[in-house]
Amino acid sequence: MQYENESNSPSFIERARRAQILAAAVEVVANEGFGKASLARIARQAGISKGVVTYHFSNKDEILEQMVTDYFNRGWEFMEPRINAQPTAVGQVKAWVSSQLEFFTSHPAEFFAMAAVMSNHLNDDGSSRYDNDNQEAVDGLAEILTAGQQEGQLRDFNPARVANIILRSIDGVLSSWATTRGRDDGTMNLTADIEALEDFITHAIEKESS
CATH class of the missing domain: 1.10.10.60 (Homeodomain-like)
Known part of the structure; x- marks a missing residue:
């Protein structure tokens, strides 16, 4: 032993x-x-x-990489139980969307720092150091979509491609939130945008009842 x-x-x-x-x-x-x-x-x-x-x-590289790793790890710790609590694939996808947006927007300083590091902290050849992190998210969401298809809950589509589209849509909501944060001009309603995105995704992936 x-x-x-x-x-x-x-x-x-x-x-x-x-x-x-x-x-x-x-x-x-x-x-x-x-x-x-x-x-x-x-x-x-x-x-x-x-x-x-x-x-x-x-060195500084290690600090920046650990910043991103810790942030994503804490985000997943927040998201995972909320996703797993849902009994259907559609519910799990919606929980992914809402919990990711809730975590990111509830930690604005860390979100802006993480986003800046991921955009600027590149390999010597100009490629992203964080492609693996992005791919893990795509793979995790695609796994949920695949299971939903196998159980007959979701219609036929490419799970990896749709997972990537959903994650980029989340990025779009985050970008709008970041741009309008602190403004009180009615240009951004995060709750309404989350609900609209969830509704859009549901209609895009759910199998129509016969």
Whole structure:
């Protein structure tokens, strides 16, 4: 029998310090922009030395990647039980839409920071570092759609392509929300947009009763 070597696990203090650094990075990116997110600026935001930052993270790339990973992990922890609580595929898709939009819009600073990092933190060849994250979301939603087809709840279509379209539609609502956030001119009603998107998706995927 093998036992986990607890000495290799980060201590509570180490986890707290890493969380502090990540929170500081979020604030810098969200408030000052991606280009300002240097190790020195993150350290200053956190109220610690740059040496403390590099003790916990090898470089800025690691911080930014961990920011995105943590955000998506917490988002999925919020979404998963709401999705699984629905007994039908249509209900699960609608729960995916509403819970993702609820989580993202309830954490605006982190959302704007995450969006900035994903748009600007690229590989050397200009490709996105986060294609795998996007593909995992497509695959997860496509799995729900496939199960719904197999159970006779949904009509015939390509699950992966439709999953991608649904996720891009969520991005569209988020883009509108981000653009109009803080304005009180009636140009954006998030609740109404979520309901309209859910209604549109339901009509697009649900199998017509004979």
